[in-house]
Amino acid sequence: MNYSCSTDTIKQYLQTIPIFKECSNDVLSSFSQHACIKPLKKGQVIFLSDEPATHLYVVLSGWISLFRETEDGEQAIIDILTTDALFGDTALFDQQIYSYSAEASDECKVIAIPLSVFKKEIETNHAFTLSFLSSISAARKKQDMELEHRILQTAPQRIGCFLLKLHANKKDDKTVITLPYDKTLIAARLGMKPETFSRALGKLKKEVDGMVVKGSTIELNELKDLATYSCRACSSISPCKT
Amino acid sequence: MNYSCSTDTIKQYLQTIPIFKECSNDVLSSFSQHACIKPLKKGQVIFLSDEPATHLYVVLSGWISLFRETEDGEQAIIDILTTDALFGDTALFDQQIYSYSAEASDECKVIAIPLSVFKKEIETNHAFTLSFLSSISAARKKQDMELEHRILQTAPQRIGCFLLKLHANKKDDKTVITLPYDKTLIAARLGMKPETFSRALGKLKKEVDGMVVKGSTIELNELKDLATYSCRACSSISPCKT
């Protein structure tokens, strides 16, 4: 990969991303001219919650975690995003303030687009607004399911659901799943402590026939068995797609 | 109040609702002509999850609960809405299917607007799309906070936070808060069992100086005391506004 910030490189990247797909050449050029590619090291903070917002970001590679911190010093992970995902866009409305913090949990590459440029496009380009709206709407549904899962699913079920989603996003159809980041981080992502994750994964292994865990790879016999166990406590038509 | 479905009545109502506020007279007329006011009895179902969507709705009065049901027969309450809130709008994108069920938990009145009419407006009227986008964006942030609360707050804190939000939406500034609906329903809304709610409210009463509970009214000495206790485990700059 290439670390350049050249307009052409960015344009090429943007074209592959769903939300920008329907943009005309002019629009893409406009974004590309003002955007730049930012390589990030593990642990690097991109912005902090309640900070005045300047850019929104698109993930090119790696994993970005969105989180908030409380007065107590507790951390709540809101989401962990990878390629094609947009973040920082919540600052577009209201007071142009980020509503969460963002940090690279990996070696990452992101495209930074000035909020003002994006906002101008939203204000003047109706087609683009519609595709943005559609993506926001999808994100909202995803969040909705997230909330439901926290209420209804047990820790082992939540892990199962997480694995199913990982599998759904894979290119191949093998029943071997590789965990994308630290177990500690997955635990936080699923709203549980590392110890609970470890024990819950153990329980899941017992409950699901033919499931084998070796470090960060998980082998399954039948995906269906995992879905039967995990999706029992979920309202969506299983298996869950979000 | 008046149960008529006349265009003028609906237009009058719509004009008072933030998302429609910036609509031109023509747009309002277009909505009003196709919309109708629907009175609802307590317990009446408006639509079910996964059903093909026909209308979206605006709450005029009463409380509408949005929920989903799992294979197990468990129910997850997603939100409980009142005056000015929009629902059913998640069906605008994707497959025009409702992503949750909606039921009146009260005597309610709602305005039903055909999805097709709303969608057409979204597709052709840029100013309207922007104001819709802004409202969706706000809803998303609210949901975000909801998720955080479920992870970080204990049951008594969640109740405290709920009370603070009730107070923030009140017209007057009295420190007497009236619960808007059944305690059982509030419990479900906050993701806990009625028994837990009862005990948690008892605990909250003990923890917060000067708090008195009499049936469905709650008296407070200082709002600040409640916020200090509840917002400790929350990331937002207290008190929470969502």
Add this chain to the structure above:
DNA sequence: CGGACAATTGAGAGACTTCAACAGTCGTGG
């Protein structure tokens, strides 16, 4: 007044967390 339902209370079980100890892995520096 009685029935239906909301709300409370108690006891015990279950899920998750906390604290603490320990095993495994990886990279660094001697």
Add this chain to the structure above:
DNA sequence: CCACGACTGTTGAAGTCTCTCAATTGTCCG
């Protein structure tokens, strides 16, 4: 090349929070 330390991950025991089940009280309405 090995030893050390830092870090991730696992395991045990005890504690906390919430849920479940069951019994009881309170309240509203016919």
